[in-house]
């Protein structure tokens with residue numbers, strides 16, 4: 149199962165909004181006979197690749213798969229048919245698939261056909277691997293990643309808003325790699341005004357993320373890189389003042405009107421869910437990250453700490469918003485790793501409630 153999970157992870161950024169799935173076939177003597185993984189959205193499922201690779205050796209053997217085989221006609225035929233056709237004797241799955249058209253149905257069909265089925269091996273790892281897919285299914289909201297680069301004194305820009313560059317080249321390369329795995333890159337109006345970012349993945353990755361701006365006021369610059377390139381890479385602006393952004397629409401951006409001036413973040417996240425965005429990356433600034441922190445809407449953190457100092461009472465820190473008053477209420481990241489990234493340190497971790505229950 150550990151090997152199947154490692155195979156599944158190869159599908160990251162290629163399969164979403166589908167889950168990552170890996171599969172291994174052992175022949176009747178327990179020897180590895182075939183393996184496979186779900187390689188791209190709409191493509192064949194992991195079981196199909198593994199069974200094809202095993203061929204006749206699958207007969208009377210064991211199929212080990214990280215997620216329950218599907219039992220419905222989606223973009224491909226049901227995997228349960230392929231499992232039965234291959235005469236598999238035993239099925240070991242890490243977890244049932246909560247996808248409504250499956251939801252235990254695949255397991256039930258195979259059991260009814262006489263296949264010996266075991267569920268739950270390495271379940272916690274499988275839940276962790278597909279946490280974004282599972283969150284989107286359960287809540288209709290995407291998995292929200294936060295990224296910022298800060299100095300040793302906890303600043304993301306100088307007192308006049310200059311932030312180019314805080315992190316080193318290697319850290320910026322990693323951020324571009326991350327962007328290429330996302331469905332959307334999100335910033336607030338302040339960041340567009342201060343940095344005029346392009347927000348594309350350079351070089352391109354597996355996905356082309358939509359570039360998203362939050363601006364209740366609609367007071368965005370008339371000229372900026374996002375607007376100038378809106379026909380090439382999609383741009384969506386969420387605003388309470390859509391009438392101010394007709395020029396952006398004419399230039400190819402999509403403008404989504406949010407009715408309340410407070411810009412309900414949940415309404416925007418729900419809209420992302422309707423678009424089947426699975427992973428989104430918030431790149432700041434402090435105002436937007438602060439609101440998301442206050443709403444407990446952040447799931448995963450990518451923080452680059454540069455050995456530099458900026459100083460200044462008025463220089464931005466990464467997370468504004470209301471914040472908390474008691475340390476007991478602070479968000480303590482889990483599964484935290486610290487890694488050198490050129491001259492910087494890359495801190496990666498998860499919000500605790502992001503842990504599967």
Ligand SMILES: NC(=O)c1ccc[n+]([C@@H]2O[C@H](COP(=O)([O-])OP(=O)(O)OC[C@H]3O[C@@H](n4cnc5c(N)ncnc54)[C@H](OP(=O)(O)O)[C@@H]3O)[C@@H](O)[C@H]2O)c1
Pocket residue numbers: 295296297298303304305308309310311314335336337338339340342343362363364365366367410411412413431432433434435436437439440464468
């Ligand atoms: N070092 C880094 O990693 C990094 C990354 C990004 C930015 N920065 C720096 O951060 C600074 C900008 O930060 P900032 O705090 O001024 O701007 P920001 O967070 O980028 O933008 C804040 C704006 O976002 C809009 N917004 C819409 N809905 C919101 C909501 N629910 N909550 C909060 N904001 C919402 C508001 O625009 P309206 O006023 O139109 O309503 C608000 O004024 C710049 O100096 C930039 O260089 C640094």
